[in-house]
Amino acid sequence: MDERAESAEPETRDAPVVRQRPAALLDDATVPRQARRTPGVHPPGAPAPDPLDDPEPARAADHAAAENLLRCWLRETGPGTPPEGGMLALPLTACGTAVHVPVRYWSATGWHRFGPPRLAVAPANAPDLDAPTLAALLAREATHQHSSGIEDGTDLVSRVADSVRRTTRFVAARRAAPEPPAGHSRFLAAEQSLVFGHPMHPAPKSREGLSPEEAERYSPELHGTFRLHWFGVDPSVLAADSAWTESGRTLPAARLAARLAPGLRLPTPDTVPLPLHPWQARAVRHRPEVRALLDAGLLHDLGPHGDLWHPTSSVRTVARPDTPVMLKLSLALRITNSRRENLRKEAQRGVEVHRLLRSGLGEQWRAAHPSFDIVRDPAWLGVNSPDGQPVPGLDTVLRHHPFAPGDDAVCLAALTSPRPWPGVPGHPTRSRLADAVHGIAARGGRAVTAVAAEWFLRYLDAVVAPVLWLDAHAGIALEAHQQNTLVLLDAEGWPRGGRYRDNQGYYFRASHRAALQARVPGVGETSDSFVPDAVTDERFAYYLGINHVLGLIGAFGSQLGVDEALLLAALRHFLAGRASSTHGEPCSPLPALLLDAPALRCKANLLTRLHGLDELVGPVDTQSVYVTLPNPLADR
Secondary structure (H helix, E strand, O other): OOOOOOOOOOOOOOOOOOOOOOHHHOOHHHOOHHHHOOOOEOOOOOOOOOHHHOOOHHHHHHHHHHHHHHHHHHHHHOOOOOOHHHEEEEEEOOOOEEEEEEEEEEOOOOOOEEOOOEEOOOOOOOOOOOHHHHHHHHHHHHHHHOOOOOOOOHHHHHHHHHHHHHHHHHHHHHHHOOOOOOOOOHHHHHHOOOOOOOOOOOOOOOEEOOOHHHHHHHOHHHOOOEEEEEEEEOHHHEEEEEOOEEOOEEOOHHHHHHHOOOOOOOOOOOOEEEEEOHHHHHHHOOOHHHHHHHHOOOEEEEEEEEEEEEEOOOOOEEEOOOOOEEEEOOEEEEEOOEEEOOOHHHHHHHHHHHHHHHHHHHHHHHHHOOOEEEOOOOEEEEEEOOOOOEOOOOOEEEEEOOOOOOOEEEEHHHHHOOOOOOOEOOEOOOOHHHHHHHHHHHHHOOOHHHHHHHHHHHHHHHHHHHHHHHHHHHOEEEOOOOOOEEEEEOOOOOEEEEEEOOOOOEEEEHHHHHHHHHHOOOOOOOOOOEEOHHHHHHHHHHHHHHHHHHHHHHHHHHHHOOOHHHHHHHHHHHHHOOOOOOOOOOOOOHHHHHHHOOEEEEEOHHHHHHOOOOOOOOOHHHOOOEEEEEOOOOOO
């Protein structure tokens, strides 16, 4: 496969046209007074040293986890107003005490920064609360507040401790060797740079079931590498589909997989090679349905083979800089809230979206937004039982790898996450986003606030506007949270385009069923992709609105000191231009919802964990706990 942009749609690397930015939005002094009611707040006085810079990796990792827990608790159960005097008191009614937390930065969008938490009743010489202890206290309080549905908290504490332990290893490794290995593409280096993880998750780096030795091989944060483990599949039990094309011809998924395993010895010429994660291969071979296929000679364990692959930020998706295919592998590890095994309907959904875009929709989209696209999942392989039922744990998705070695493509989560490298020459302790803005400001002799506002406006045009276009014109809402959204940066650090990835996260609006099925007959039926519009609105508002855009505003405020009210005003201006139809063009319901709704529904990662939910199991509207938050865009 020597054509990196295989097929589907030619990759466009031209910078998007940036609309002229309103001058009022770039000058802090001219922001309307009503837009200043919920700014980010730095408590008075000189800030103490950042605990994330602690020279001891274990303390830095533990503090990062404690901050995550506090942000989650405040978002999901706590107050939404700044504390007085720079100190937050969280009552623990179940324990008859409170947690006192110094506030380093109070964010209008939830990206608060804190000092070390302490029990109110603790003596002066007592140690600060560590993250697992804080998790236990919050779990007990949640049980006290909720009459039913909450687990006892031991699972949460275990996962928080596991996440802290792994993050400690990651911080130590990156401080010892900040640079990526030789030969890494810029995309791969960015994928492996997310050391702290999701700032609104209680245990973002928890990977229960992975031994320390396995973690060294399989963790992107440690630059792990490994060979794929191969099974051979008899054609009678093979399940597969492909819309992957080269030179106008569709390539079967089996042929694509065979190209990735040159020299692999197969038991028969018609046996199909199936790539698996090596951890998964060991886990599934003892399952009864897999064991039966092995015993019947319909499945063959061929062992490890081939070149080394690199895990990306999701752990289970692997890439190689010289190969135009990425593999989204099944992995039964519990990562954050779910076991990460591919579901058959998700694999089908990825191929369906590829076919929809090939129906002419992609050309329309590129005409409006030439520098944005979806990272396609045009093929998959799996195994059925002899009676035709999917065998869980064996489905593998073949993903298009569209990035050239020099493409600076970085997921938004990695762009905004602090990098714990204090004291390392050339690596100040700040995010890539902060580096980019400071660099542009220094080279141009401009104020950081002005550059940040312009960067944000360019980002809205380059990345957010295309996602709204797809919803407006096709009724396809993308689960575009920060991990699933890739931004393409130009040589100076400005956003020039973007990509969306993830075959789990497509919401086909029920109101667009007829139009989508006119493009591709039967689309969305087997894959269970149609979702009621009301549920789509709720999820789209959370993923794109709260997690993505408001999270980006919070990063600007907490990391660069930019007044969040300034960026909220810029976002209102952007949304207002897309909230009503112009020249007969359809519009997404999301801009009006974000502008007008007094409250928004928000995914609650801490409560989801305390309820013991797996987000990949069950109907889309009951997979996670959602709570109601005041809408900072509606507070004027």
